[in-house]
Amino acid sequence: MKTHQQILEKAQRLKQLAERGVGGEKTNAKAAYSRYKKRYRLTDAELGEAEPTEHTFTCAAHQTVLFRQIVYHVTGSDALKTGKKPCTVVAICTNAQAEEISQKFAHYWHILEQEHHLLTVAFINANNLFNAKPVSAQGYTGAAPMPTQQPEAAPQEQPPAPTPDEIAKAQLNQYKITRYAQLIMPTPYLTMLEQSN
Numbered sequence: 001m002k003t004h005q006q007i008l009e010k011a012q013r014l015k016q017l018a019e020r021g022v023g024g025e026k027t028n029a030k031a032a033y034s035r036y037k038k039r040y041r042l043t044d045a046e047l048g049e050a051e052p053t054e055h056t057f058t059c060a061a062h063q064t065v066l067f068r069q070i071v072y073h074v075t076g077s078d079a080l081k082t083g084k085k086p087c088t089v090v091a092i093c094t095n096a097q098a099e100e101i102s103q104k105f106a107h108y109w110h111i112l113e114q115e116h117h118l119l120t121v122a123f124i125n126a127n128n129l130f131n132a133k134p135v136s137a138q139g140y141t142g143a144a145p146m147p148t149q150q151p152e153a154a155p156q157e158q159p160p161a162p163t164p165d166e167i168a169k170a171q172l173n174q175y176k177i178t179r180y181a182q183l184i185m186p187t188p189y190l191t192m193l194e195q196s197n
Contacts, residue, residue, distance in 0.1 A: 005096045007040050012051065012094075054080070055098045057089045059105070064089060066112060067105055074101050118173055122180030127187060 002010075014036055017029035036042070052075075059067050064082055071079045071091045080090045093101065124130060162170070 005094075005100075008042070008096070009094070011036050011040070011042055052092050052094050052097075055091055055093055055101075057091070057098075057101065057105075059087055059089060061087045063087075063105075063109060066109060067101075070101055070105050070108065074104065115176075118176050119180050122177045123184055125177065126181040126184040 011033065014029055014033040018026060018033045020026075021029050057067065061084070064087060067089050068079045068082070071077075071089065071093070074097050075091060075093045077092070080092060082089050091098075091101070
């Protein structure tokens with residue numbers, strides 16, 4: 001089933017063909033455009049929103065690669081330009097596409113940040129940058145040594161047991177860390193003396 005945006009975009013293509021076509025093609029496109037508008041009860045206001053215009057998006061400099069890729073994914077063409085101060089991405093798209101670009105970017109950037117955290121943990125483990133034991137997905141530091149005598153702590157409520165979904169997510173994250181670590185080529189640290197030799 002077509003989405004409303006897909007219907008608007010097809011109507012816009014028919015409209016452009018009706019305006020720019022020649023001969024019989026133009027006549028047929030006009031008739032098809034008129035029928036299409038009636039079939040889906042499209043208004044001129046709706047079709048105006050489907051007209052591609054220049055949109056300017058703002059993002060951080062390190063986000064532009066993903067942002068431009070999402071612009072290409074949604075519109076089928078690359079961004080017009082990327083500004084530096086502040087960092088902006090300019091694209092030709094409809095209002096609905098602009099909203100889709102913003103929403104998809106927010107979604108995929110969040111996922112990318114999570115993957116970056118796991119990659120960082122894997123990098124630390126692959127390069128042996130820990131003290132006591134390898135790093136878990138929860139944090140970057142090694143385990144602190146246990147004191148010889150611990151003061152008696154006041155009884156505390158036990159945290160709730162993890163749900164099956166939380167357990168599955170933790171297992172998946174640990175698997176990803178292991179796989180990332182296997183793909184990372186450890187880079188030995190050389191002191192200044194070793195580098196000069």
